[in-house]
Amino acid sequence: MTRAQFRSFPADALRSDRSAGDRARHRQKVRQAIRDNIGDIVAEEAIIGRSGDRMVKVPIRGIREYRFVYGQNQPGVGTGEGGTEVGQSVGQGDQSGAGKGQGGNEAGQDYYETEISLEELIDIMFEDLSLPDLERKKLRQLPSEHAFQRKGFRHSGIRVHLDKKRTAMQRIRRQIAQRAGAPGVPTGEGMAGDTEKRFPFHKEDMIYRRLLPDTRPQSNAVVLCMMDTSGSMDSTKKYLARSFFFLLYQFVRSRYAEVELVFVAHHATAAEVTEDEFFHKGESGGTVISSAYQKGLEILAERYHPSLWNIYAFHCSDGDNFPGDNDKTVQAAEAICEMANLFGYGEIKPPGRGIFESSMLETFSRIKSDCFHALTIHGKEDIWPGLKAFLQKDRAAQATGGEHA
Amino acid sequence: MRSWDVDDLIGWDERIREKVAEFGLDCFPQVFEICDEEQMLGYMAYHGMPSHYPHWSYGKSFEKLKTTYDHGVSGLPYEMVINSNESIAYLMRNNSLCLQILTIAHVYGHNDFFKNNFTFQGTHPELTQSRFKARADRVRRYAEDPAIGIDKVEAVLDAAHALSFNCRRNLGVRKLGHAEQRERAIEATHGPHDPHPDIHRAPQLPEPDLRRVPLEPEEDILLFIRDHNPYLANWERDLLTIVHEEAQYFIPQIETKIMNEGWASFWHHRIVNSLDLPADLQMEFMVHHSQVVRPHPGSINPYYLGFKLWHDILRRCENPTPEERERYGGPTDGMATLMRIREADRDASFLRQFLTGRLMREMDMYEFGPEDDEYVVQRVADEDSWRQIRDTLIGSVGMAAFPVIRIDDADYDGARKLHLTHAYDGRELELGQAEKTLAYLHRLWGRGVVIETTLQDKPAQLIYDEGGFAPKLAA
Numbered sequence: 001m002t003r004a005q006f007r008s009f010p011a012d013a014l015r016s017d018r019s020a021g022d023r024a025r026h027r028q029k030v031r032q033a034i035r036d037n038i039g040d041i042v043a044e045e046a047i048i049g050r051s052g053d054r055m056v057k058v059p060i061r062g063i064r065e066y067r068f069v070y071g072q073n074q075p076g077v078g079t080g081e082g083g084t085e086v087g088q089s090v091g092q093g094d095q096s097g098a099g100k101g102q103g104g105n106e107a108g109q110d111y112y113e114t115e116i117s118l119e120e121l122i123d124i125m126f127e128d129l130s131l132p133d134l135e136r137k138k139l140r141q142l143p144s145e146h147a148f149q150r151k152g153f154r155h156s157g158i159r160v161h162l163d164k165k166r167t168a169m170q171r172i173r174r175q176i177a178q179r180a181g182a183p184g185v186p187t188g189e190g191m192a193g194d195t196e197k198r199f200p201f202h203k204e205d206m207i208y209r210r211l212l213p214d215t216r217p218q219s220n221a222v223v224l225c226m227m228d229t230s231g232s233m234d235s236t237k238k239y240l241a242r243s244f245f246f247l248l249y250q251f252v253r254s255r256y257a258e259v260e261l262v263f264v265a266h267h268a269t270a271a272e273v274t275e276d277e278f279f280h281k282g283e284s285g286g287t288v289i290s291s292a293y294q295k296g297l298e299i300l301a302e303r304y305h306p307s308l309w310n311i312y313a314f315h316c317s318d319g320d321n322f323p324g325d326n327d328k329t330v331q332a333a334e335a336i337c338e339m340a341n342l343f344g345y346g347e348i349k350p351p352g353r354g355i356f357e358s359s360m361l362e363t364f365s366r367i368k369s370d371c372f373h374a375l376t377i378h379g380k381e382d383i384w385p386g387l388k389a390f391l392q393k394d395r396a397a398q399a400t401g402g403e404h405a
Numbered sequence: 406m407r408s409w410d411v412d413d414l415i416g417w418d419e420r421i422r423e424k425v426a427e428f429g430l431d432c433f434p435q436v437f438e439i440c441d442e443e444q445m446l447g448y449m450a451y452h453g454m455p456s457h458y459p460h461w462s463y464g465k466s467f468e469k470l471k472t473t474y475d476h477g478v479s480g481l482p483y484e485m486v487i488n489s490n491e492s493i494a495y496l497m498r499n500n501s502l503c504l505q506i507l508t509i510a511h512v513y514g515h516n517d518f519f520k521n522n523f524t525f526q527g528t529h530p531e532l533t534q535s536r537f538k539a540r541a542d543r544v545r546r547y548a549e550d551p552a553i554g555i556d557k558v559e560a561v562l563d564a565a566h567a568l569s570f571n572c573r574r575n576l577g578v579r580k581l582g583h584a585e586q587r588e589r590a591i592e593a594t595h596g597p598h599d600p601h602p603d604i605h606r607a608p609q610l611p612e613p614d615l616r617r618v619p620l621e622p623e624e625d626i627l628l629f630i631r632d633h634n635p636y637l638a639n640w641e642r643d644l645l646t647i648v649h650e651e652a653q654y655f656i657p658q659i660e661t662k663i664m665n666e667g668w669a670s671f672w673h674h675r676i677v678n679s680l681d682l683p684a685d686l687q688m689e690f691m692v693h694h695s696q697v698v699r700p701h702p703g704s705i706n707p708y709y710l711g712f713k714l715w716h717d718i719l720r721r722c723e724n725p726t727p728e729e730r731e732r733y734g735g736p737t738d739g740m741a742t743l744m745r746i747r748e749a750d751r752d753a754s755f756l757r758q759f760l761t762g763r764l765m766r767e768m769d770m771y772e773f774g775p776e777d778d779e780y781v782v783q784r785v786a787d788e789d790s791w792r793q794i795r796d797t798l799i800g801s802v803g804m805a806a807f808p809v810i811r812i813d814d815a816d817y818d819g820a821r822k823l824h825l826t827h828a829y830d831g832r833e834l835e836l837g838q839a840e841k842t843l844a845y846l847h848r849l850w851g852r853g854v855v856i857e858t859t860l861q862d863k864p865a866q867l868i869y870d871e872g873g874f875a876p877k878l879a880a
Binding site for chain 2: 002003004005006007008017018019021022023024025026027028029063064065066067068069070071072073074075076077078079080081082083084085086087088089090091115
């Protein structure tokens with residue numbers, strides 16, 4: 001028998017990655033499937049409120065390969081560890097290993113999970129909305145230093161900025177110049193011949209790119225989150241509110257360079273609080289919504305002047321308000337509408353509760369402003385459609401705004 | 406750090422090949438390619454082929470392998486061998502010297518099996534590499550053709566992949582051409598030869614319907630569509646051919662998984678034990694070997710089952726129990742018997758002949774079935790049940806894991822609908838998968854498609870036409 005051949009390539013050898021194209025195609029299909037299922041995914045508790053974690057697990061349908069395969073009534077054969085008895089349970093769906101060979105039929109769940117970064121998921125989510133970048137306050141933007149811009153070349157600099165092509169050209173130029181300008185250069189033997197062969201780079205050949213900080217006007221945004229933290233807002237309602245705020249924040253963040261969050265908690269009185277207090281501290285007592293709006297207006301006037309900031313305001317409540325406060329609330333809401341790109345009110349009504357609770361929807365129908373939008377959230381499955389509707393309102397507002405301009 | 410270099414491998418390979426020759430194994434020339442994890446994952450995703458056509462599903466398979474590997478859910482195989490002449494095997498760079506020795510010996514077992522087992526006789530191993538390369542080139546050409554493009558190519562491949570194992574299984578039986586089928590249909594209507602035609606009245610036999618398409622039920626669904634759907638473009642026909650050919654290449658491997666893995670394990674065990682390894686290597690070898698051939702509780706590990714079976718056959722030949730001696734005679738030349746069996750059987754026939762009740766009890770084999778959301782043991786390998794369990798196992802190995810579905814009429818309803826029959830054997834089709842697969846079939850055929858099957862013990866029809874999917878249970 002002939003000798004065996006051993007072929008060995010060093011691990012860092014240049015090689016083509018043939019699976020790259022197929023992986024990219026698969027990735028595209030996964031993205032499409034995620035886009036198709038985004039409503040379900042957003043309703044998953046695991047995604048929302050996860051700003052810290054970078055990766056999320058997303059259950060998706062599709063991207064399966066199909067064949068004619070046998071169904072559940074197929075018996076299987078297994079080996080045990082001795083003493084297996086009739087009637088003993090051997091687990092659920094454990095038959096996949098039973099000698100199916102290479103054909104690979106993955107009977108079973110219609111789901112499979114993929115892991116993607118939160119950023120990418122949010123990209124996909126808002127791609128779906130295909131909203132134009134919101135640049136209503138184009139003329140009043142804040143400058144921010146983020147990028148660097150190339151501005152010419154220079155002879156000194158750091159290694160990574162070396163422009164190899166220009167440097168090489170500079171060297172050739174010098175070479176030609178020396179030959180032409182100095183006919184006396186010896187071409188004989190010895191050292192001179194070496195010089196002719198070798199023409200090393202000189203310090204003066206080095207050309208570096210010059211980079212300057214690029215000051216560009218950027219648009220900035222603030223998300224004003226207001227929530228009722230009175231006794232009636234239990235943890236389920238807070239979770240729904242938090243989900244909505246989270247998505248709204250993510251959306252605004254994907255559109256603006258600088259996004260700030262402001263939290264205003266209110267019951268009978270309102271106060272600016274930290275994020276943690278906002279979601280975790282509960283108060284008891286009555287509810288006066290206008291107090292929150294007034295507080296919001298104060299904060300906006302103080303720190304986020306509408307000429308410089310794109311303002312997104314959102315208020316979540318269960319619809320309970322001190323009846324005498326309604327007129328003041330509507331007035332305050334209209335005042336916010338004048339400053340904000342978008343002002344939304346989400347009334348959170350988990351099913352089975354709140355039949356006897358009051359609602360603010362009626363009251364808010366008096367608000368005429370274009371940028372006001374009210375929606376009802378019954379459960380987590382309403383969050384995504386709600387946000388979509390909310391943001392589409394923004395688009396509509398922009399369109400009309402454009403016509404007037 | 407690695408404890409070996411290529412010269413070590415060459416040295417050990419030398420010694421292993423001496424044993425291979427001494428034991429009488431008969432191999433193709435062997436090439437070992439030493440690769441890293443990333444390359445191994447790549448080869449696994451593309452069925453080990455050095456060149457293979459692109460399709461997103463291989464990207465998916467790569468990602469899946471990589472994810473399970475990165476998370477430690479599954480390891481990588483120590484080796485991968487493809488059926489070709491010369492035989493190509495991949496070794497993992499990061500494995501220890503001991504694992505490399507085990508793997509090299511294991512590879513020669515597969516190599517011998519590929520070269521000698523009858524199911525591989527029609528696979529043209531000397532052409533394997535060039536054929537896969539040529540197919541890959543053709544697919545790439547269609548994908549790069551601006552008039553076709555990758556999307557259309559992948560759409561046809563999606564559909565073809567779904568149906569690729571709905572094809573002829575027994576490649577040893579020659580497929581009859583249309584003329585021969587016609588002849589056979591006419592002959593069948595003549596009735597049996599009658600030596601006394603004067604005495605008997607000529608039987609009234611029905612006229613053969615020679616215009617029927619197909620004349621005999623057709624198993625090669627992709628080829629039938631390729632030949633009988635006139636609206637397909639040439640490149641679409643070619644893609645169907647390519648997918649069909651690849652499936653045919655892999656069928657022998659599917660059909661002999663248990664024998665083949667058992668055979669390779671049997672030989673790596675025997676060869677390495679005869680090498681007189683230094684004590685530390687020998688210890689490490691025993692650990693790895695027992696990991697490979699350990700039983701997987703709750704399912705079947707083909708390495709384990711095959712390894713046990715080959716050893717049991719050898720023992721029965723060389724060392725029969727008094728009872729076995731009485732029934733079968735003996736003792737006989739065990740090795741010669743093993744060599745003969747590795748040539749002449751496939752998993753189904755191998756298990757039917759050699760898996761005994763005694764061995765099944767030793768391996769604690771049982772049959773399980775679904776009972777309220779759970780799988781429950783329904784039989785254990787006692788004197789009454791072991792044959793049934795064995796038959797269930799045979800029904801799920803190799804190509805028997807795929808339902809048999811044949812085309813029997815291409816002009817059903819007089820409307821050129823495709824009519825197929827599922828050969829029901831107690832196992833129902835999974836409806837979710839069937840729906841999607843039928844959609845692919847419908848797309849390739851371009852007209853309505855009907856499958857006769859059985860659901861809940863009643864005849865049923867699965868229909869897919871312009872209106873979509875409709876399962877119909879007989880009243």
